[in-house]
Amino acid sequence: EAQVTQNPRYLITVTGKKLTVTCSQNMNHEYMSWYRQDPGLGLRQIYYSMNVEVTDKGDVPEGYKVSRKEKRNFPLILESPSPNQTSLYFCASSLSPGQGKAFFGQGTRLTVV
Amino acid sequence: DAKTTQPTSMDCAEGRAANLPCNHSTISGNEYVYWYRQIHSQGPQYIIHGLKNNETNEMASLIITEDRKSSTLILPHATLRDTAVYYCIVRLHSGNTPLVFGKGTRLSVIA
Numbered sequence: 001e002a003q004v005t006q007n008p009r010y011l012i013t014v015t016g017k018k019l020t021v022t023c024s025q026n027m028n029h030e031y032m033s034w035y036r037q038d039p040g041l042g043l044r045q046i047y048y049s050m051n052v053e054v055t056d057k058g059d060v061p062e063g064y065k066v067s068r069k070e071k072r073n074f075p076l077i078l079e080s081p082s083p084n085q086t087s088l089y090f091c092a093s094s095l096s097p098g099q100g101k102a103f104f105g106q107g108t109r110l111t112v113v
Numbered sequence: 114d115a116k117t118t119q120p121t122s123m124d125c126a127e128g129r130a131a132n133l134p135c136n137h138s139t140i141s142g143n144e145y146v147y148w149y150r151q152i153h154s155q156g157p158q159y160i161i162h163g164l165k166n167n168e169t170n171e172m173a174s175l176i177i178t179e180d181r182k183s184s185t186l187i188l189p190h191a192t193l194r195d196t197a198v199y200y201c202i203v204r205l206h207s208g209n210t211p212l213v214f215g216k217g218t219r220l221s222v223i224a
Contacts (some may be wrong), residue, residue, distance in 0.1 A: 004156070042216065043157070045211040090156050092157075097207075098205070098206040098210070099206070102157075102159060104158070
């Protein structure tokens with residue numbers, strides 16, 4: 001089954017404690033991206049990757065890092081989480097950068113206290 | 114600037130067709146119209162997309178006006194599981210063009 005898998009689904013952490021949210025897709029997609037969703041602000045793109053070893057900033061990259069060492073995986077790293085990073089996070093993948101048909105993961109609800 | 118305008122909310126009786134409108138009066142000639150939906154904090158789900166012609170798939174139909182300034186997503190026989198926020202998005206098919214989700218339309222399907 002074609003899918004994008006995020007882990008964990010829920011996470012509560014403390015300010016400053018490094019964390020990684022994993023994202024994996026099984027569709028051999030080139031393009032992957034991370035979004036965060038906050039009430040009243042909709043979904044905003046954090047980072048994206050056009051292919052292996054090719055990543056770039058989206059609209060709200062501050063406080064986040066990503067890596068793309070393999071085509072299937074695109075982890076989101078918070079080196080020093082802060083309370084303003086409390087949000088619902090989604091990973092998405094699509095066949096190519098121009099392809100608008102994206103598959104989204106089930107989401108990671110992060111709370112930073 | 115918002116590229117699309119959608120009603121905030123709509124109700125639909127179960128079993129009836131749900132017609133969700135979207136205004137995109139500033140759409141350019143090479144921008145596509147995409148529809149996604151999000152069921153209660155789950156990941157957004159792709160529904161359908163089109164450029165000029167009407168499109169139909171197993172989930173829905175997309176009707177685009179001849180001037181392309183508006184479109185309608187049609188769920189032919191709405192069920193309770195179709196209750197969701199529906200997003201209309203216009204985008205190019207090139208490079209990193211992130212999906213820009215506006216506020217969408219909250220569709221409530223009522224038994």
